Amino acid sequence: MKETKVIFMGTPEFSVPVLESLIKNTQVVLVVTQPDKPVGRKQILTQSPVKEIALKNNIPVFQPEKIRKDYDTILNTPCDLLVTCAYGQIIPKEVLDYPRLGCINVHASLLPKYRGGAPIHWCLINGEEKTGVTIMYMEEKMDAGDIISQKEYKILPTDNVGTLHEKLSTLGAELLIETLPSIINETNKRFKQNEDEVTFGYNIKREEEHLDFSDTGKNIINKIRGLNPFPLANILVNEEEYKVLEAYFEEKDASTPKKVREIRKDAIGIDCQNGTIYLTKIKPFGKKAMNVKDYLNGVKKEEILKWQIR
Numbered sequence: 001m002k003e004t005k006v007i008f009m010g011t012p013e014f015s016v017p018v019l020e021s022l023i024k025n026t027q028v029v030l031v032v033t034q035p036d037k038p039v040g041r042k043q044i045l046t047q048s049p050v051k052e053i054a055l056k057n058n059i060p061v062f063q064p065e066k067i068r069k070d071y072d073t074i075l076n077t078p079c080d081l082l083v084t085c086a087y088g089q090i091i092p093k094e095v096l097d098y099p100r101l102g103c104i105n106v107h108a109s110l111l112p113k114y115r116g117g118a119p120i121h122w123c124l125i126n127g128e129e130k131t132g133v134t135i136m137y138m139e140e141k142m143d144a145g146d147i148i149s150q151k152e153y154k155i156l157p158t159d160n161v162g163t164l165h166e167k168l169s170t171l172g173a174e175l176l177i178e179t180l181p182s183i184i185n186e187t188n189k190r191f192k193q194n195e196d197e198v199t200f201g202y203n204i205k206r207e208e209e210h211l212d213f214s215d216t217g218k219n220i221i222n223k224i225r226g227l228n229p230f231p232l233a234n235i236l237v238n239e240e241e242y243k244v245l246e247a248y249f250e251e252k253d254a255s256t257p258k259k260v261r262e263i264r265k266d267a268i269g270i271d272c273q274n275g276t277i278y279l280t281k282i283k284p285f286g287k288k289a290m291n292v293k294d295y296l297n298g299v300k301k302e303e304i305l306k307w308q309i310r
Contacts (some may be wrong), residue, residue, distance in 0.1 A: 004184050005029045005079040007099070009087040013049045014165055017173035018085040018106050020053060025177055028059050030077045034088050035063045068092045081183065084138065085172065088117075093140055101183060103107060103138040104124070106172040108165075110134060110150055110192040114201035115143035120164050122201035123155070124226030127218065131153050133172040135179045146190035149179045160228040204231060211235050213258040213309060217249035217275045232283065236310045243283035251275040258309045263301050266293040270309060 006010055008019050009032040021030050021092040031054035033176035039046040047055075054061045060077075064070035067089045074082075074095055082099045084091065085106040096103050101205070104159040116122075123131045126201075132152040137145040155164070182188035204227070211220055211233050224247050227233040254271040262269035267278035283289040296304075 001025055001181060001184055003027060003103075004081060004180075007032065007074060007077060007079045007082045008050075009033070009082065009084040009091070010050045011048045012086050013086045014108070014169045015050050015085040015087075016053055018083070018176055019050055020266050021173040021177050022083060022215055023053075023057055023059075023220070025180065026081075028054075029079055029252060030059075030074065031059050032064070032067070032074065033086070035065055039232065067095070069093050074098065076230055083176070091138065091139075096138055096140065101186070104148065104183065105136050105138050105143070105145070106176055107134045107136060107143055108168045108172065108199060110152065111136060111143060111147055112195070112198040116201040117203045119201035120161055120168065121226050124161060125223050126226075127222045129157060131168070133168055133175055135172075135175055142195060148183065148188050148190055151175045152161060160225040162229045172262045183239055209234050211244060213270055213272045213277065216273045217251060217277055218250070220272055220277050221247060221249050229308070237307050239308075240285040242285065242290065244279055244281075245289055246281035247277050247279045249275055249277055260305050260307050260309070263296070263304055265296070266291065268292055268296075268304060 002025065004020055004026045006026045006028050007030045008018060008022055008028055009168040011034045015290060019031065033048045033049060033050045036045050036047050038044065045070065051061050062073045071092060071094060075098055079099050081101040082095070082103040084103065091103070097118070109123065110132045114122055130152050132150055134150045135148045137148065153171060153294065155169060179188065209227055209231055211223060224233045224244055228245050232245060234241050234243050252275045254273065254275050256271050257273055259271050260268060261271045261276050264278065267280050269276040269278045280292050281289060282292060
């Protein structure tokens with residue numbers, strides 16, 4: 001397996017364990033990642049996490065603006081297999097047809113559920129009890145290729161996007177290395193996806209980050225978990241945006257959704273459809289994220305009770 005020449009395509013932190021595992025077990029001859037991007041208020045040009053790992057290991061890096069138009073570097077790099085994980089662009093057919101052993105992808109869901117760029121977010125938002133990772137052959141249609149292998153993960157009540165991101169990243173790297181020998185030997189099985197079971201985990205839209213307190217407590221909590229730590233759920237308080245990082249729900253009679261019902265020493269309780277959501281960690285507009293216990297030290301409780309929430 002160590003002699004197998006691999007081109008790896010990936011960009012964010014999620015891709016790093018997969019790349020590191022490939023470096024240990026195969027011969028990674030090229031890393032393809034998104035161009036460096038300005039980050040933060042000072043717009044500092046920043047390398048992707050995948051590029052950093054590649055440079056540390058003296059692996060050539062290719063960063064096309066648009067892979068559909070600029071892929072000759074890949075076709076001029078001898079390889080046996082191409083592996084992708086959260087690369088961030090649609091890969092053209094000329095590239096997919098190039099490697100002798102094909103192109104495979106590490107995807108953070110149990111396909112055919114949650115095809116797309118934000119499967120981890122949506123499995124939490126939708127209240128799924130389990131998720132997992134899939135190793136699949138790639139084709140031109142997004143995340144629609146034949147499944148090679150899968151591994152499940154039972155979602156914990158304490159999981160959010162951050163914890164699930166880390167767990168599935170590690171799980172994906174482990175499953176890839178378990179699956180690679182059969183791919184290299186061309187003895188692996190492959191299974192068509194059932195198109196009747198397809199769902200999508202498309203990228204989160206700005207308006208989908210907003211919490212609707214006329215919804216049920218379960219749905220609101222799931223959304224908070226499914227957007228933490230990025231991009232974060234939000235509410236409007238007196239027309240100012242507050243980010244919501246953590247909260248818990250208590251079921252009770254609630255006749256005034258979107259109204260502050262109660263202020264505890266470490267939480268602000270806002271009524272929803274079937275109870276009260278208690279905010280415990282927030283990020284007020286223009287400030288850093290903080291525990292509500294600390295936030296309450298600097299504001300008058302009478303003003304909080306007057307909050308206009310939407």
